[in-house]
Amino acid sequence: MRPQREYHIVVLGAGGVGKSCLTAQFVQNVWIESYDPTIEDSYRKQIEVDGRQCILEILDTAGTEQFSEELYMKQGQGFLLVFSITSMSSLNELSELREQIIRIKDDEKVPIVIVGNKSDLEEDRAVPRARAFGLSQTWGNAPYYETSARRRANVNEVFVDLCRQIIRKDLQGPSGGVDTTRKRDGPSRGDRKRDKGSGGRRRSPCVIL
Numbered sequence: 001m002r003p004q005r006e007y008h009i010v011v012l013g014a015g016g017v018g019k020s021c022l023t024a025q026f027v028q029n030v031w032i033e034s035y036d037p038t039i040e041d042s043y044r045k046q047i048e049v050d051g052r053q054c055i056l057e058i059l060d061t062a063g064t065e066q067f068s069e070e071l072y073m074k075q076g077q078g079f080l081l082v083f084s085i086t087s088m089s090s091l092n093e094l095s096e097l098r099e100q101i102i103r104i105k106d107d108e109k110v111p112i113v114i115v116g117n118k119s120d121l122e123e124d125r126a127v128p129r130a131r132a133f134g135l136s137q138t139w140g141n142a143p144y145y146e147t148s149a150r151r152r153a154n155v156n157e158v159f160v161d162l163c164r165q166i167i168r169k170d171l172q173g174p175s176g177g178v179d180t181t182r183k184r185d186g187p188s189r190g191d192r193k194r195d196k197g198s199g200g201r202r203r204s205p206c207v208i209l
């Protein structure tokens with residue numbers, strides 16, 4: 001049996017674009033209506049991609065408060081760059097984030113997926129699909145998906161695409177994922193948390209499904 005590999009994914013983007021909702025839909029299959037700004041949450045989920053068992057360690061970052069940015073960019077092996085199709089400024093914010101990732105990772109070909117979330121709000125669209133797609137092309141043909149966390153549309157697809165890119169890179173070089181057969185499973189990082197109250201959202205930093 002192939003060993004499981006562990007991959008670090010970081011979800012980045014402006015505040016309120018739906019990073020936490022996308023992550024919660026992917027990891028826990030739940031929809032969160034309320035807006036509760038994230039400080040930093042991390043989750044674990046095991047998935048199978050092309051016959052390989054992968055454990056994804058997903059870091060859901062703060063849209064507004066930028067804690068330990070450099071550290072998590074260094075540790076991340078793949079990045080979901082999320083904007084809302086209802087906000088042009090949220091798309092514009094991604095350019096700087098991408099530049100930062102490339103500078104910190106010192107790698108032009110770092111696995112990235114660009115995500116235009118809130119596709120269910122077509123009537124409020126402010127970012128033409130062609131505009132976002134054009135940008136993704138100038139970023140080395142990074143895959144571009146439109147998602148709806150609310151309707152759970154394309155949610156798995158963005159994580160699987162990113163995971164596939166990381167696997168490909170992992171197979172090409174020695175600096176890939178961690179072989180978890182040599183590592184004790186334990187709680188994730190992500191220890192800086194805001195008290196999220198008793199709503200539907202979990203306080204636990206670590207979810208293993």
Ligand SMILES: Nc1nc2c(ncn2[C@@H]2O[C@H](COP(=O)(O)OP(=O)(O)OP(=O)(O)O)[C@@H](O)[C@H]2O)c(=O)[nH]1
Binds near residue numbers: 062
């Ligand atoms: N209609 C619609 N609303 C969404 C969608 N995704 C998220 N939202 C709403 O947008 C608001 C913000 O969602 P969050 O997931 O908390 O956004 P975030 O990017 O994590 O925000 P920060 O934690 O501040 O960085 C919430 O009220 C969600 O219910 C979506 O796909 N469609």
